[in-house]
Amino acid sequence: MSMASVSDPMAVPASEPVLAVRGVHTYYGAIHALKGVDIDIMDGEIVSLIGANGAGKSTLMMTICGNPQARHGNVIYRGEDITRVPTHEIMRKGIAQSPEGRRIFPRMTVRENLQMGAGITDMTHFESDLERMYTLFPRLKDRQGQRGGTLSGGEQQMLAIARALMSRPKLLLLDEPSLGLAPLIVRQIFNAIRDLNQSEGLTVFLVEQNAYHALKLAHRGYVMVNGKISITGTGKELLASPEIQAAYLEGGAH
C-alpha cells in the first residue's frame, strides 16, 4: 500500500516542490520571528531543518500549518497558496504534523488517540492503518488499551507520529521528535521515519535540534539562524561542513 502511487491525481511533476515556502515573514505581535524564509521540499524527500533554540524552527513549522499565519510571503502546497487557509483545513489537505512536545491526548487510550488521528478520513481503512502503525511501532500495540498520559516519553513520541500518520498524509511534519528521549529510542524513531520514506515514499519535513541524527537521515538540510536560512545543502554536505560541525556538532556524534 503506497501512500504516493504513480496514478495519484494529486501527484505533482518531479520538478515542482510539494511544499514551497517563499519569502515568509512571521511575527508574534511586534516580534519579528521569521525574516524572509525560503524552503523547498520535493516529493519523496526527507528535509531537515536545524538550528539553535529560538532560531524560529518551530515558528516556521507552525507557519506552514497556518498558526500563526505569515504576514508576508507565501506557503505553497502542491501549487496551491495555503498562506491564509485556516489550520484545520490545511491539515485536511494531506499534511500531518506531530507537534512539538508530542501533545498526545493524555486521558484517552492509545487506540482512541490513533482514532482521533484518523478522524478526518473516511474510517474505511481504520483497522488496516491501525495494524500498519502497530507493525511500525510494536510497543503501541502492547499499550493500546492504556491511557496516553501513562506512556513513557518515547512511547508518547511514537504515538504522536503514528497519530499523525493515521490521516494518510502525503507530507509529514515532525517537530523535534528526539526531544528528551534516550539515544536508543531516538534511533528507533529515526529508523521508522526512514522506513516510511523508503517503503512508501512519504515526504518528511523534520525540525530538529539533534543536528547529527537529523542531517544523517535527511536528503537535504537547511540551517536556520535568527529567523533566516543561513546554509543549505545535502545532508552529507552539511554534516561535513566545518561551520556546521563547529556550531551544531561540537563534541562529535551523539
Next chain:
Amino acid sequence: MAALNAAPAAEENIVVASLKDAILAGVLALILFSIIVGLRTDAGAGGLQITTEWDRVLWMAAVTAVGRFLLNIFFWKRAGGPKGLSDVLPDFNRAGHVSRFLGPLMLGIAVTLPFIVMVLVPGQSRYYVDLGVLVLTYVMLGWGLNIVVGLAGLLDLGYVAFYAVGAYSYALLSQYFDLGFWVCLPLAGILAAFWGIILGFPVLRLRGDYLAIVTLAFGEIIRIVLLNWFELTNGPNGITQIPRPTFFGLDFTRDEGGFADFFGLEYAAIHRIIFLYYIILALALITNWVTLRLRKLPIGRAWEALREDEIACRSLGINTTNTKLSAFAIGAMFGGFAGAFFATRQGFISPESFTFLESAIILAIVVLGGLGSQMGVVFASLVMIGGFEMFRNLEEFRVLVFGLLMVLIMIWKPRGLVSTRNPTVFLKERKAVSADLVSQGEGH
C-alpha cells in the same frame, strides 16, 4: 526479640503523638469556636448586644480534643489501620465496573419511585415525589453542563443563563402567544441553543480562567436584562400563571374533562406532581441518551480531544470553532429544556431563581460527580440536592452541613465521586481507566 521490645515503645510513641495532636486540635477548636459560638449578638435596647458563652466554647473544644485523641489511638495512628477517609469510605469508582447493574437498578428505582413512595410513606408522598422532581431537574442540568465542562472542557460559570432563557422562553411565549408547554418545549431548547452560540462566538479564543469569567458575566447579564426589561418580563415581579403541562390535551384539574375525570379516577393533586416527575425523568433520560450517543460519534470524540489539547486538535484537522460552538449549543439546549420544565412546574418565575448560586450548584454537581461522568452527576445530585433537603430541620446549620459535605468529598475524592472514564472504543473488554494517574480536570 528486638521486635518484642520495640512494640511497647511504639505504643508509647503513638500515645504521645496522639496527645500532642489532640491538644493542637483542641486549641484550634478553641480559637475557631470562640468567634463562632463564644460571641453571640442579640438585638437589645440601644442596638446590638454581645453575649459571651465561654462555657459552651470550652465544652466544644474539649469534645474536639478528646474525640481527636480517641480517633488517633484507635484508628489513624494504629499500624495497619485506615490512614485517612479514603480507606474508610466506600469506593464509588467501582461504580464504573458495576455500572452494568447499577445503571439499570437506578433507572428501575427512578421509574417506580412515585409508587414506592406512595406505598412506603403515604402521608408524605407529595413531598418526596416533589423532591424527586427537584433532584431530577438538577440531574438534567448537571448532564447538560457536563457536555460543556466535562466533555469539552470549557469551564462555564454562567450555565444558569440558558436555564433562564428556557424558562422565560416558555413563560413569555405562553403569555403573549398563548402557546402550550409541549409546543414551547422544543422552542425553548432552540432559543437556548441560539444563545449558547451567541455566547460561544466571543469566547472562542478564551480558555480556562478567562472563559470562566466571561461566562460568569454572561449569566449575570441575562439575569439583569430580565430584571430590568420591565415591559417584556415584568421585571422583579416575575411572570405568574404560567400554564401547566397537559397530558395529551387533558388538564390536571378537578373539572369535567380533566385527567382524573377522563380516566375515571378520583381527583388527587398528586397526579399532576407524578406527571411532572415523569416528564423530567424522560427529559433527563433523553439528555443522558443523547450525551452517550454523541460520545461515540466523531463530534463527541472531538469534544474530549478538545478538552485534552486544543493545539493537537487543530493539528489533526479538527475545526475547533465548530466543535466549541456545538458543545455550547447542545449544552445550552438541555439547559433550555430544563428551564421550560422549571417554569411549568413552578407556574411562576422571576429573575431571582436564576442567580449565580444556581450556576455554582450545577457546576459543583458536575465537579463533585467527576468531570465527564454521567453516573457521578446522579450521585452528586442525590447527595447535594437530596441530602441538602434531608437536613431541612437543621435550619441555618444546613449550609454548614453543605459545606462540610463538600470538604469531605474533596478530601475523599479530589477528582469527583466517579473519577474514571470509560474509553469509547475498546477491544473485547471495556477497561475503565482511573483519573488518578493523569492530570486533574481543570476545565481548559
